[in-house]
Amino acid sequence: MVYCLCTEGAHWRRTLHRVYTSEPGSTMNKALGRQLKKYRIFYLMFLPVAVYFIIFSYYPFLRGLIMSFQENRLLGNRPFVGLANYKFVLKDSNFLSAVTNSLIIGIWDMVLYFFFSLGFALILNELVQRTVKQTIQTIAYIPYLFSWAVIGGIWVLIFDLQGLVNQFLSIIFGTEPIFFLANPAFARPLIIAMGIWRSMGYFALLFTVAIMNIEGQLYEAARIDGASRLMQIRKIILPSLIPTMKTIIVLLSIGVLTHFDEIYVMVNPANRRLISTLLLFVYETGILNFQTGTASAGATLVMAGTLLITGLMRKFIGYDKE
């Protein structure tokens, strides 16, 4: 899912270099011309895809970047205002509290998604009965098919005053019903729990696929050497999972600052201060209040932050060293 950019880039540069440095009319250029003609149909087929990406991917990116240096206006000409939007946003208390919320929710989610799904995959793998294993896997995977609005609905029901969670708490601990959804102390934990509930089965499936790909002979050899099952998990399964772990960590680190849907669904006056994330700030400022300059500046900072986090994580886990 995550591809190494650098090798592709290097090749591209080499190709361009070859094309531009060859003399006009040289055999190299003629050969290239013939090749291009021969493959014309492919370029024609590629055209709709290229046009799509330019209009709906590259251009919006540039457009947002440009807008971040312009006055807050959607229509008419927008005078450039230099770094004013960035200065404004960095002093805006809403933006700053969104930074804190995003980091807290994002980092907890990243860490817990990783360990919960890894642990679940390892535990599930120890089951011998195949049907039981698959049934449990399916039950754990199903929430990943749900929209965040659906999960919001489930949360509203089970964390209600008379809901599942309060019923259990009162039976087991005899506690008074807690109104979780309006209690600031539970605002962030509830959001983080939503994410784990939805995504654990999915990431566990990624690990399970990797575990299934381990050569059976490795276990065979370990058994001959008298290694216990626990030893086999430590010395065979975990090391074999390292590439998958790295891929998942990179995927998760891209997502640290991009929590949005679940926040949009769950935000209310009681928890807003604690769970309003950066993307909710961007959405509300730019799309709802038309402060496009401020919002784009915020979004650009989030992009820079994501690049920084992903870069640091890649370096930390040695992702680019193969």
Add this chain to the structure above:
Amino acid sequence: MKNRLSKKDNLPLAMRVLNILVLVLVVVLMGLPMLNVLAVSLSTQAKSDSPGLVLLPTPPTFEGYTFIWKHTNLPRPFFNTVYVSVVGTVLHVLMASLAGYILCQNKLPFRKAMTTFILLTMTVPYELTMIGIYAVNRDLGLTNTYAGLILNGMVSGFSVFLMRNYFQAIPLSLAESARIDGSGEWRIFSSIYLRLSVSGLMTIGTLELIRRWNNITMTITLISDMKKWTLPVVLRYILFDQTSTSGTSYIFANAKMAAVVMTALPLVVLYFFTQSFFSSGIMIGSVKE
């Protein structure tokens, strides 16, 4: 898959018991909330709003479903979602396989440049460019239109590379001999490549359908007209904004949960039909460059 064939060693008894307890806990934590929602949605209005845990509806009734279907005009967002998701997914699969086919032509000049061109679009999550997306779509007259929802996300780098990986498994000699026989590229693409990668097409199709059905970000970015909202956005509105719905009566828990089930169920059904493609899709999708 191979380790399943050989007899597995077992953990010490204490750990095995602990293992099973943890799995039971996981099943309860994942399963009970879903069961709870389903049971409440099938309960009567009175029962769903009175204290007490509902895990089995006795007797089951579709009261909540009929109420929410009629009172909140749910058919409209339901069919909006079906329309946008299905049309968008068909186009997505076509475009992604087309691009995948081009990227697996290993003698094509500038192929690497084209690959990089698509790879770069995967580096920035689209949510981060929502202001730019809104501005561009507004200029194109695509805000508040179904076309806007369909066109945005019509192809993605992820699907392109997944298809390319599928296509790379098809021997090049097959296409070569078809070319010698005088088949055009469109023919080779449609009658050899597409036909031999049905499971790949199903994988990206299913993933895209799920993504589109559940999408909230793009809908709320592009659509402010409530009539064109999709199910998840309307569901959030029903669940949390009902105080501001003027004129509608109080929505009881059974009706709310009926809306939740109606949003979620189509995808669960789809999942059971296409389950086998998921792990294969994950395996091929995760092959690193």
